[in-house]
Amino acid sequence: IIAHLAEDHPDVFQHKLHGSDQLFHAGLGFVRRFLHNQLNWSFRQATKAAQKVPIDYKEQCYALALRCAWLIWTTWIPSACVVNSNQMQLQLQFGGFTYAERGAKQVSVIGKEEKRACTVMTGLSMSGVLLPFQSVWQGVQDVCMPYSNRPINSIMEEALAAGHLFSLSQGTYWLTHPTMHAYVNNILAPYF
Structure with a gap:
């Protein structure tokens, strides 16, 4: 939505909101209201679990960051x-x-199995x-x-x-x- 507005109507981002000095921005609330009110859409919750991360992922990331920082600093990598x-x-x-x-009640999806x-x-x-x-x-x-x-x-x-x-x-x-x-x-x- 933001990309279409920026391409087709970039001036909309210069308009002030009603009774405010704030400029219009297409925030999450605006997008949700637009999808709900204008397109009559609702978002359906996914049922598939996401990929699991290791239990010690924070420690692994921190150790990697330290190794990278040490290498960059000691070898003067730009x-x-x-x-x-x-x-x-x-x-x-x-x-x-x-x-x-x-x-x-019936929602068709082309290529559901693909x-x-x-x-x-x-x-x-x-x-x-x-x-x-x-x-x-x-x-x-x-x-x-x-x-x-x-x-x-x-x-x-x-x-x-x-x-x-x-x-x-x-x-x-x-x-x-x-x-x-x-x-x-x-x-x-x-x-x-």
Whole structure:
């Protein structure tokens, strides 16, 4: 919602709220009211448990932070040269839950049994530079990727111009050795 408002009506963020000096912002409350009142949607609670974290995760994170700080300090590594990269799954179909009209008894979901996802590889330098993303899609042909990996849409054209990388992987949508090479060669190395 915020992205659409910023793109189509950026002036809305300069309007003051009724009887206040505060400027309008599309906060969580606004979004909830908009979905509820304008679209007649309600959010359904997920039923699947999240991934478990180790019991001593705080201690492990603290020890890692100390090791990194010591290494950076003793070897004089510039902050721009420390990049944290992470891959995360992006699900395009959230199983059996979707937005629907409140009170609906039958809610249809296309591809309920199908699992469609990609992996997004992100990178952020310690100096605050957000690197372009890489998304990995399972398949062997470009038609498996958004817009067939061609800039035929302004969104895709903008993403490619910003340096975002769209990659294919035959057996899985997770990063593999070849897709990791593509990330390093096309995103990480040019940053340095």
